[in-house]
Amino acid sequence: MAKKQTPPKPRKKAAVASRPPRKTPAITDPAAKLRDLQAAYDQMLAAPDAKVAAELEKRAAELETLFGAIRDRAQEYNRGQAVISAGSKETTAAFRGLRGALARTAPAHQPVEEEGEEHDEAFFGLGHTPTIQSVTSAAEGITATPTPDFDLADFFRNVSRSVIDAQRELDRYSLQYARQQSQSPIPPALYSIPTVHAEVKAGLSKQDGSGILIRLFKDDSESNFTESTISFDIVASPPAPGGLKGFTAPVPPFLAVEGDDRTRIMAALDALPKNPPFTAGWQQRTVIVRDLDVSLLKLNRQVMLAFIFGTLPVPPAGASTDFSAVPLGVFRFTGAAAPLSIAANALAPELVRAFNAVAAWLQSITVP
Amino acid sequence: MAAPLLLTDLHHLFEDTATAAMAAQRELDHRSVEAAHHYYSIPRVQVAAKFGLSVDHSGLIALLLGSGHKEQFTHTLQFALTAIPNPAPAALPPDLTPSVTLITEPTWMVDPLSRRHLGDVLALALRAGRCRFAQPAAPTGDDLAREAEEIEATIVNTKDDSIGYLVVRLGDGGIFGGHDGVFLLEPGADLQVTVFDFLTSDQDWTSWSPFAQWLGVWTQWLAAGRPGNPVNSATIPGSFGSIAFLDLAQGLWQAYAAARRTLSGTEPSYRIQNVGTELSFAIPPSGGGDDDTPYISSRVSLQIQQAAGQERLAVRLVAPEYLLVDDARAAFGQQLAAATQAVLAETADPERDAIAAALSDRNRRDAALVMLSYRGGHPKNEFLVVHPAAWNGAEAQFAFTCRIGKHGIESVKLRKHLAENAVSNDEYVGIHNHLHAIRIWEMAGHWTVRS
Numbered sequence: 141m142a143k144k145q146t147p148p149k150p151r152k153k154a155a156v157a158s159r160p161p162r163k164t165p166a167i168t169d170p171a172a173k174l175r176d177l178q179a180a181y182d183q184m185l186a187a188p189d190a191k192v193a194a195e196l197e198k199r200a201a202e203l204e205t206l207f208g209a210i211r212d213r214a215q216e217y218n219r220g221q222a223v224i225s226a227g228s229k230e231t232t233a234a235f236r237g238l239r240g241a242l243a244r245t246a247p248a249h250q251p252v253e254e255e256g257e258e259h260d261e262a263f264f265g266l267g268h269t270p271t272i273q274s275v276t277s278a279a280e281g282i283t284a285t286p287t288p289d290f291d292l293a294d295f296f297r298n299v300s301r302s303v304i305d306a307q308r309e310l311d312r313y314s315l316q317y318a319r320q321q322s323q324s325p326i327p328p329a330l331y332s333i334p335t336v337h338a339e340v341k342a343g344l345s346k347q348d349g350s351g352i353l354i355r356l357f358k359d360d361s362e363s364n365f366t367e368s369t370i371s372f373d374i375v376a377s378p379p380a381p382g383g384l385k386g387f388t389a390p391v392p393p394f395l396a397v398e399g400d401d402r403t404r405i406m407a408a409l410d411a412l413p414k415n416p417p418f419t420a421g422w423q424q425r426t427v428i429v430r431d432l433d434v435s436l437l438k439l440n441r442q443v444m445l446a447f448i449f450g451t452l453p454v455p456p457a458g459a460s461t462d463f464s465a466v467p468l469g470v471f472r473f474t475g476a477a478a479p480l481s482i483a484a485n486a487l488a489p490e491l492v493r494a495f496n497a498v499a500a501w502l503q504s505i506t507v508p
Numbered sequence: 509m510a511a512p513l514l515l516t517d518l519h520h521l522f523e524d525t526a527t528a529a530m531a532a533q534r535e536l537d538h539r540s541v542e543a544a545h546h547y548y549s550i551p552r553v554q555v556a557a558k559f560g561l562s563v564d565h566s567g568l569i570a571l572l573l574g575s576g577h578k579e580q581f582t583h584t585l586q587f588a589l590t591a592i593p594n595p596a597p598a599a600l601p602p603d604l605t606p607s608v609t610l611i612t613e614p615t616w617m618v619d620p621l622s623r624r625h626l627g628d629v630l631a632l633a634l635r636a637g638r639c640r641f642a643q644p645a646a647p648t649g650d651d652l653a654r655e656a657e658e659i660e661a662t663i664v665n666t667k668d669d670s671i672g673y674l675v676v677r678l679g680d681g682g683i684f685g686g687h688d689g690v691f692l693l694e695p696g697a698d699l700q701v702t703v704f705d706f707l708t709s710d711q712d713w714t715s716w717s718p719f720a721q722w723l724g725v726w727t728q729w730l731a732a733g734r735p736g737n738p739v740n741s742a743t744i745p746g747s748f749g750s751i752a753f754l755d756l757a758q759g760l761w762q763a764y765a766a767a768r769r770t771l772s773g774t775e776p777s778y779r780i781q782n783v784g785t786e787l788s789f790a791i792p793p794s795g796g797g798d799d800d801t802p803y804i805s806s807r808v809s810l811q812i813q814q815a816a817g818q819e820r821l822a823v824r825l826v827a828p829e830y831l832l833v834d835d836a837r838a839a840f841g842q843q844l845a846a847a848t849q850a851v852l853a854e855t856a857d858p859e860r861d862a863i864a865a866a867l868s869d870r871n872r873r874d875a876a877l878v879m880l881s882y883r884g885g886h887p888k889n890e891f892l893v894v895h896p897a898a899w900n901g902a903e904a905q906f907a908f909t910c911r912i913g914k915h916g917i918e919s920v921k922l923r924k925h926l927a928e929n930a931v932s933n934d935e936y937v938g939i940h941n942h943l944h945a946i947r948i949w950e951m952a953g954h955w956t957v958r959s
Binding site: 291292293295297299300301303304307311332343344345346367368369370371373375376377 | 511512513514517520521524525527528529531532533535536539546547548549550551552553554555556557558559573
């Protein structure tokens with residue numbers, strides 16, 4: 141008996157037609173996009189309710205994070221510490237994250253361009269760059285080269301960045317939480333990430349240029365006999381090995397404790413006559429302060445102060461140290477000029493200069 | 509274009525990993541100070557790679573670390589990078605070859621030279637009648653003289669400082685009526701030899717006691733982390749099977765030395781440590797259609813050890829092929845877990861319940877010894893399993909042989925009952941074939957085979 145031929149089912153043309161074809165998304169002007177979003181949010185805020193307000197607050201916080209990442213990169217660029225090029229991994233990641241966030245933050249009625257699902261995890265996950273897929277950059281519509289491999293250094297660097305960024309976020313939310321708890325009898329807690337374990341299972345091979353490549357497995361079938369594991373921990377710690385040279389605690393930037401600046405100034409001081417306070421051991425009693433006032437930075441002028449005090453006298457039993465008897469020398473170094481000795485009656489502006497640097501530093505380490 | 513890593517490029521793997529760690533640490537330092545005011549460090553990086561080996565057209569060894577390769581034997585490579593704050597200046601290792609090499613093998617193993625010597629001692633003791641007899645039917649002077657003549661073919665399987673040496677002369681294993689010679693040799697004792705069995709014995713059983721002592725040594729050795737003793741030779745073997753071992757050892761050393769040089773004086777400072785590889789091989793290559801057997805392989809490790817400011821290359825026989833360890837043992841264990849009924853089908857009351865309980869007891873299952881036990885000139889997937897179990901309130905052992913075919917464990921035969929402290933001639937075949945497997949391994953060159 142011949143098998144009855146079944147005519148093929150008609151395709152759902154209507155459904156297909158109603159869905160726009162998947163296309164490469166392109167945000168030619170992110171600012172314009174944001175203005176659209178702002179209008180949509182304004183519309184929502186015109187008739188708010190508790191649920192909408194809570195959702196908006198959450199989304200606003202997310203956007204703050206993402207803009208913070210972009211701002212950081214831009215600042216690095218301005219300081220000459222990084223080069224941002226269209227399609228670079230950092231830029232791509234930031235804009236991918238922004239695009240993903242725009243999608244999430246857009247109100248339900250706001251049309252959003254279709255995008256790959258990997259973007260969210262790519263930005264927020266620990267291994268954001270190691271998520272190697274064919275990535276289409278939202279910035280200027282540039283397409284990154286699709287590759288199954290990635291560089292070993294990228295993996296380490298991106299995990300490290302993510303930890304710092306996450307801790308920074310945690311600090312921010314910890315502070316918010318602490319503020320909320322200010323009226324509570326329960327003392328607020330601050331949270332920190334004590335350790336992050338990163339591990340990638342991959343294949344390893346050699347690049348033409350002799351570097352080592354990591355090849356991620358697409359599925360279990362490829363990992364049969366040659367799977368390798370690279371793992372490391374990032375732990376909260378005292379300053380990292382080498383990070384603070386010979387110091388065991390972070391040194392504020394207004395103090396010159398090592399490097400060329402200190403070497404130059406100490407050499408200049410060493411050439412001075414050895415009158416008090418330049419008695420034995422003066423090097424240990426010398427404090428060098430950088431003037432980090434913004435006006436000087438703009439003028440690209442360097443001013444440093446050296447404070448040298450004499451040996452402290454041993455106070456009699458039951459008495460405190462008499463500092464008035466301690467000789468003090470103060471020298472100002474402007475650029476590469478010779479040191480200028482500051483007379484006792486002209487000390488006030490130099491003290492203000494020094495304490496202004498301390499105050500600016502204190503401000504810089506205050507959580508906003 | 510990605511390509512396999514050549515042995516001569518191995519230092520790139522070390523150096524690239526270190527460079528990545530250092531760059532990440534610098535990133536952490538920078539971002540910690542600039543942005544977060546939290547300090548993070550990367551104290552340690554570990555890499556564990558599995559690889560296959562291949563030789564390219566120019567004779568260079570290629571490490572197949574990438575995906576998509578399926579090797580007959582899989583080897584492992586590991587190393588670690590440890591942050592060393594303010595490292596003291598350290599002497600760099602020699603570039604080409606290590607100045608110190610340490611070669612070790614399992615503590616119970618007797619090297620070929622000592623084996624010949626012990627064979628002479630045993631023959632002399634037998635001829636002189638300096639022996640006691642564990643069997644009711646004691647051998648005559650002629651029997652002992654015959655044993656002494658045959659002793660050249662002896663096997664010294666194991667030693668234990670508190671027991672002595674178990675020496676087995678492989679005869680026909682009772683198959684044609686002859687018995688193996690089974691002796692316990694205690695060179696320092698007044699009566700140096702205890703005879704448990706001999707060629708012309710007419711008994712139809714053999715005592716299990718000497719084998720229980722021997723297997724106990726292995727059990728303790730495994731439990732103690734498989735310690736090793738230095739061997740007399742300090743020469744690195746040229747090859748293991750088809751593995752150019754000497755080249756590999758030198759390549760690993762040179763890569764390590766190059767990485768040490770590169771990392772010397774860098775900031776932040778990382779030291780490469782725990783560099784080592786474990787190689788699997790079979791001598792001779794497995795036959796009988798079991799070319800890709802996961803069960804039969806000897807394991808040799810290469811470690812670069814750092815002690816007292818000096819590095820040395822340590823070569824160690826981790827385990828010979830006739831005793832299954834690590835992934836080979838685990839692979840067998842998986843098969844056994846699915847074959848409990850096949851084993852129980854071979855057991856009879858009143859032991860069946862005790863054996864069933866033992867097979868379902870994970871601790872006892874893990875403590876079971878799995879050994880090769882085959883006939884013929886090439887290793888086969890045929891095994892002797894000696895399994896602990898509780899019997900009448902005391903610890904005892906049962907043993908069975910089996911093979912692993914396409915459908916798992918099959919051809920199970922019980923070779924030692926829980927209730928007995930002896931094995932029949934028929935049951936003894938399991939032990940005999942295992943001793944035969946040891947003999948094949950030793951005849952193929954022991955583990956220090958040279959190219």
